[in-house]
Amino acid sequence: MNLIINFTEKRGEIRLELQKGKVCIDTLTFDFEANLDLMLISAVDKILKRNRIETLSLKTVKVAGNIEKSSSAYKIALTFIEAIKASK
Numbered sequence: 745m746n747l748i749i750n751f752t753e754k755r756g757e758i759r760l761e762l763q764k765g766k767v768c769i770d771t772l773t774f775d776f777e778a779n780l781d782l783m784l785i786s787a788v789d790k791i792l793k794r795n796r797i798e799t800l801s802l803k804t805v806k807v808a809g810n811i812e813k814s815s816s817a818y819k820i821a822l823t824f825i826e827a828i829k830a831s832k
Contacts, residue, residue: 745769745802747788749821751809758784759809760791770795780820788824799828 748761752773759773772791776783792799805828807821 745797747791747802747805749784749805749807749824751807751811751817751821753810758787760787762791762795762797776817780817781824784821784824799831802828805829 746763746765748763750759750761751757752759756777757773757775759771761768762770770791772787772794774783774787788799805825807818807825811818811821
């Protein structure tokens with residue numbers, strides 16, 4: 745399973761995409777203004793639980809979409825990904 749944290753065209757919106765190979769299994773879209781870290785953790789937990797998937801079974805987790813690499817939101821997403829990798 746792969747998880748993509750996709751920053752959409754709409755400012756302050758993220759779409760999580762759960763994929764098996766290239767096939768999209770599930771998506772979850774949420775808006776954020778503040779507390780992206782907490783919202784991201786909650787949303788990932790929700791989509792994984794909904795699909796009965798363990799965090800450790802994720803092969804890859806990556807960031808995609810319309811986001812500046814110098815932005816706080818991008819850095820928070822990268823830190824989240826590093827935390828998942830460290831837990832394996």
